[in-house]
Amino acid sequence: MRLAFARNSVRSSPCSRPALRDPDGPRACSPTWRAWRAAPRAGRRGARGFTLPELLAVVVLIGILAAAASPSFVNGMRDRRVNRTAMEISGIYRLARHQAMGRGSAVLVRWTASTREFEVRQARVEGLATGPMISRSCLNVVNWLDPTETELVTRFNVTGIELASVELRDPTEPDGVVHDTAEVCFTARGRTFVRYELGAAFVPLLGALRVNVTNTRTGLLRSVFVPPNGVARLGL
Template sequence: MNARGFALPELMVVAAIAGVLAVLAAPTLVSYARASTLQAGARELATVINLGRQIAITQNTAVCVEVAGTNVRLRTGGCGGTMWTGPGTDGAGVIRLSEPSALRISTTATVVFTNLGAAVPAGTYTVTHPVSNGTRTVVVAATGRVSVR
């Protein structure tokens, strides 16, 4: 027989195999998306904290990093100082993290960077994905180094 193309049973088998593979891959894809959102949120928070350190060094003043929910405020002159406004802030000096509904942030301390970039006190920020309960930790060492774990 010299027929061209595929028979209907062959196409049905291929479609069934593709469907099974899609069903098996979907949970992995969802898990990957949640883990990526969590990692991106932790890195974004670390970037904002590093911005506070950079401002402290360049302006030769203490900078307080205040975290409320998924909003971050930087205050120059310490925690009672003036709100810093600049690139990435709204008119009130608030930096909003990009995934507010997908993340929760808790902290052990309000970090203040000195004019030399050291953190007083050192602090830990825990970023949690509320659905997967996965966590990433943003650690601010006393030296001012910010890392994501």
């Protein structure tokens, strides 16, 4: 016995998908598909790209954005140089303190505004004929520039750093006095002495001495603080 619906053959739906050669095309019954099929093949191929005016507009827009962002980029680079300078100055004072405590002899950091230079010198250790060694303190070195009494450890000059203004201020209120010359001396026991005139007597550091590093173009200020315990830190 044959079923009544067996004679009806399966017909393709008018909304079936197009042939496999274009699997991403719209369905056959879609008006968009009719318009797409009616368009010339060359026109369909050209519609997928960008026109020359559109590309020129993008190039011009990128140029405008780059020109607007370049001053900020340059100022940011200068600020980073100022930050790096302040960190190096802080590292110089830390190095001097660690050198004094580790070596067992006084170490001095001298700032000279005329040469814009930080100089680190350490006192020579004296050896007696009987064998023991004598470590000098900040108070019993007669002349820190005498190579028979002291020796150079390192120097750091800030002259070549672009737009970086460096000044040293003492701990007096309200904002400290700027000094052209300052010598900070660390002892083997971790004590900190200071003097602001060559040849003057060292006195214990009371309060936090401050070294300001300023970007003269953007006004960015970074301060290095040297407290009485000698552990220099960079201000936030």
